[in-house]
Amino acid sequence: MFMDVILLLDSTVRLATPLLLTALAGLYAERSGVFDIGLEGKLLAAAFAAAATAALTGSPWLGALSGMVVAIAFALVHGAACITFRGNQIVSGVAINFLAAGLTVLLGQSWFQQGGRTPPLMGEGRFETITLPLAETVRDVPILGPIYSELLSGHYLLVYVAFLAAPFSWWVLYRTRFGLRLRAVGENPAAVDTAGISVAGLRYLAMVCAGILCGLAGSYLAIAQSAGFVKDMSAGKGFIALAALIFSKWRPVQVMGTCLLFGFLDAAAIRLQGKDLPLIGEAPVQLIQALPYILTVVLLAGFIGKAIPPRAGGTPYVKER
Amino acid sequence: MNAQLPRWVDLGLIPLLNLIVAFLVAGGVVMLIGENPVEAVEHILYGAFGFGEGIAFTLFYATNFIFTGLCVAVAFHASLFNIGGEGQAYIGGLGVALVCLAFDTFLPWWIIAPLAICAGAAFGAGWAFVPAYLQAKRGSHIVITTIMFNFLAASLMVYLLVNVLKVDGTMAPESRTFEEAGRLPKIGWFMELFGQNIGGAPLNLSFFLAILACVGVWLLIWRTKLGYEIRTFGANPAAAVYAGINPVRITVITMMISGGLAGMMALNPVMGDQNRLFLELAGGAGFVGIAVALMGRAHPVGVALAALLFGVLYQGGAELSFEMPAITRDMIVVIQGLVVLFAGALEFMFRPVVARVFARTATAKGAA
Numbered sequence: 001m002f003m004d005v006i007l008l009l010d011s012t013v014r015l016a017t018p019l020l021l022t023a024l025a026g027l028y029a030e031r032s033g034v035f036d037i038g039l040e041g042k043l044l045a046a047a048f049a050a051a052a053t054a055a056l057t058g059s060p061w062l063g064a065l066s067g068m069v070v071a072i073a074f075a076l077v078h079g080a081a082c083i084t085f086r087g088n089q090i091v092s093g094v095a096i097n098f099l100a101a102g103l104t105v106l107l108g109q110s111w112f113q114q115g116g117r118t119p120p121l122m123g124e125g126r127f128e129t130i131t132l133p134l135a136e137t138v139r140d141v142p143i144l145g146p147i148y149s150e151l152l153s154g155h156y157l158l159v160y161v162a163f164l165a166a167p168f169s170w171w172v173l174y175r176t177r178f179g180l181r182l183r184a185v186g187e188n189p190a191a192v193d194t195a196g197i198s199v200a201g202l203r204y205l206a207m208v209c210a211g212i213l214c215g216l217a218g219s220y221l222a223i224a225q226s227a228g229f230v231k232d233m234s235a236g237k238g239f240i241a242l243a244a245l246i247f248s249k250w251r252p253v254q255v256m257g258t259c260l261l262f263g264f265l266d267a268a269a270i271r272l273q274g275k276d277l278p279l280i281g282e283a284p285v286q287l288i289q290a291l292p293y294i295l296t297v298v299l300l301a302g303f304i305g306k307a308i309p310p311r312a313g314g315t316p317y318v319k320e321r
Numbered sequence: 322m323n324a325q326l327p328r329w330v331d332l333g334l335i336p337l338l339n340l341i342v343a344f345l346v347a348g349g350v351v352m353l354i355g356e357n358p359v360e361a362v363e364h365i366l367y368g369a370f371g372f373g374e375g376i377a378f379t380l381f382y383a384t385n386f387i388f389t390g391l392c393v394a395v396a397f398h399a400s401l402f403n404i405g406g407e408g409q410a411y412i413g414g415l416g417v418a419l420v421c422l423a424f425d426t427f428l429p430w431w432i433i434a435p436l437a438i439c440a441g442a443a444f445g446a447g448w449a450f451v452p453a454y455l456q457a458k459r460g461s462h463i464v465i466t467t468i469m470f471n472f473l474a475a476s477l478m479v480y481l482l483v484n485v486l487k488v489d490g491t492m493a494p495e496s497r498t499f500e501e502a503g504r505l506p507k508i509g510w511f512m513e514l515f516g517q518n519i520g521g522a523p524l525n526l527s528f529f530l531a532i533l534a535c536v537g538v539w540l541l542i543w544r545t546k547l548g549y550e551i552r553t554f555g556a557n558p559a560a561a562v563y564a565g566i567n568p569v570r571i572t573v574i575t576m577m578i579s580g581g582l583a584g585m586m587a588l589n590p591v592m593g594d595q596n597r598l599f600l601e602l603a604g605g606a607g608f609v610g611i612a613v614a615l616m617g618r619a620h621p622v623g624v625a626l627a628a629l630l631f632g633v634l635y636q637g638g639a640e641l642s643f644e645m646p647a648i649t650r651d652m653i654v655v656i657q658g659l660v661v662l663f664a665g666a667l668e669f670m671f672r673p674v675v676a677r678v679f680a681r682t683a684t685a686k687g688a689a
Contacts, residue, residue, distance in 0.1 A: 037464065037468070077662075080667075081662065081666035081667050082666070085666075085667050085669050085670045086669060087665070087666035087667055087668060087669060087670075088665065088666060089666075090402050090404070090464050091402075091611075091615065091661060091665035091666045092662065092665070092666035092667075094404070094608070094611055094661055094665075095658050095659075095661035095662035095665065095666055096658075096662075097658075098608070098612075098654055098655070098657045098658030098661055099655060099658035099659070099662065100658075101651075101654050101658075102651045102652065102653070102654030102655035102656075102657070102658055103350070103651075103655055103658075105649060105651040105654075106350070106354070106648070106649055106651040106652055106655055107353075107354070109647070109649050109651070110354040110355070110647050110648075116649070116651070236472060239468055239469075239472065242465070242468075243465075243469065246465060284480070286476040286477070286479055286480040287476070287480070289476060290472065290473055290476035290477075293469040293470075293472045293473050293476075294469075294473065296465070296469055297451075297455070297461075297466055297469050297470075297473075300455065300459070300461030300462070300465060300466060301455050301459045301461055302459045302460070302461070309462070
């Protein structure tokens with residue numbers, strides 16, 4: 001029983017990682033006043049770029065790098081449309097999602113001829129899990145041993161990166177000059193402009209941050225968790241991450257908690273597939289999987305506190321003339 | 322930026338320019354794969370218009386996109402972004418299928434069809450009601466809630482098809498096939514009017530329903546009091562409230578009309594083609610509707626033309642992927658993305674340039 005719980009929590013951490021990285025990406029974009037429903041597309045494009053590069057070069061590091069470059073490129077297209085050309089941010093996000101969904105499979109099929117997959121990565125091309133020091137030695141210690149060796153140790157590097165990125169983002173957002181400006185530009189861009197700081201520049205910088213994080217998330221999906229890209233492998237994770245971001249009311253530490261909760265629901269749904277539960281009968285797997293969406297809708301309806309988005313979100317900034 | 326331009330430039334030239342750029346970029350993608358874009362276009366056009374069955378398939382796909390395009394367009398007029406057409410169409414399919422499953426053993430098709438239309442529209446409208454109500458009353462953003470409702474619709478339908486509606490003893494998650502009375506007649510006679518053979522294409526009566534829906538939406542938006550209120554609310558909500566228009570009422574009604582149109586789309590695949598309820602029945606048409614509505618500038622005529630274009634791309638794309646295996650049907654999704662990007666998000670990109678050109682010719686004329 002205890003071991004079951006440890007394993008469940010272990011897969012919770014694994015499943016929460018891409019959500020966390022993607023939700024933090026959304027945090028930077030939306031805190032700067034750019035709504036980003038293109039997270040899903042950036043995640044998918046990054047996963048493809050990472051897998052394709054890792055397959056061709058045999059290096060997961062180059063893979064992750066190219067994942068980030070591609071995600072930044074998509075983020076900048078979104079930025080150009082929303083910041084420079086003052087287009088509709090939702091429409092632009094939809095376009096990003098379409099482009100990523102189409103291009104990944106189209107180019108994948110054209111380059112590798114495996115029905116949109118990238119070639120499976122062998123040993124070297126994929127990130128390896130990290131065993132923390134002494135993990136094997138303490139495995140037999142009761143209670144704490146399994147927690148350390150199963151739950152904390154033995155994850156991919158990107159898992160640790162993701163869980164450090166959340167407190168780091170808190171520090172950036174609330175303890176640095178850049179963070180103060182970022183929050184200000186999402187609430188009141190005119191004030192930032194008056195202070196002599198470029199609104200467009202800050203927002204583009206935020207989009208680059210979002211690209212980097214989406215790139216890491218995509219790399220995790222394609223070259224750490226799996227050994228290659230498959231069609232539509234993000235499977236709505238970008239939208240769950242968006243839901244997590246809203247559920248946490250655009251705050252970094254809470255984002256981490258929400259992503260762990262949503263990851264836990266996912267892990268539980270996988271474990272309960274086809275099993276009978278006491279009282280309810282067969283586990284309602286679809287219901288558990290739908291819970292993140294239901295919770296977000298309930299939150300948005302104002303039944304659990306109030307989710308107030310950054311005030312300037314969704315509107316392009318026009319300097320007065 | 323705010324320079325006045327002639328109407329035909331704003332409504333004709335600039336959208337056309339955006340579209341041309343979108344298709345030029347699409348041509349670039351084809352070249353990147355190492356194929357000839359001109360040849361690709363020839364294959365698409367032959368596949369879509371070269372023979373009777375192809376034309377019928379083109380119109381069959383266009384039927385779906387007219388409904389979903391109108392769905393997005395109606396919401397646009399109230400400045401609402403209904404991204405949930407996919408989920409509304411999916412749930413609409415449930416309504417259509419339930420009517421067919423309930424009555425197909427003892428009622429004729431011409432009684433079942435109107436009932437199925439109403440049920441599809443009602444289910445779609447019902448699925449749009451909650452996001453609309455939450456937007457109007459509780460201030461939750463409709464884009465986010467409709468996205469969530471797309472996923473909820475997918476989960477619900479998987480549950481129903483796997484646990485409730487599946488035929489006992491089979492593996493496939495789909496309902497039983499409807500009896501003859503639960504099927505819409507194909508319209509081979511319509512194709513024969515033009516000397517074409519429908520072949521095996523599933524073009525059916527819902528095509529005419531789609532045309533009727535275009536007329537209906539035009540009447541609604543530009544010829545009724547409700548349409549005027551919708552447009553006023555869309556243009557300036559504050560002014561609309563000042564004029565005595567109830568924002569909650571308009572938001573909810575507009576979204577329910579929008580969802581109802583999406584729900585009616587399900588008639589085409591469920592009652593017209595497959596004759597059963599199946600997974601993923603909307604097949605992304607709800608999202609194509611976004612591109613169609615943007616391209617058609619939210620006008621029924623524009624929507625019908627844009628839906629036809631996407632019908633051509635879907636049917637021609639099938640032919641294309643057969644002739645040029647390197648270009649899979651995912652090319653259509655890329656084109657969809659480019660159209661949404663250039664005709665939607667970047668719609669103002671060329672306006673300053675065009676405005677400058679017009680200003681220069683105007684001064685030149687003034688000098689001469």
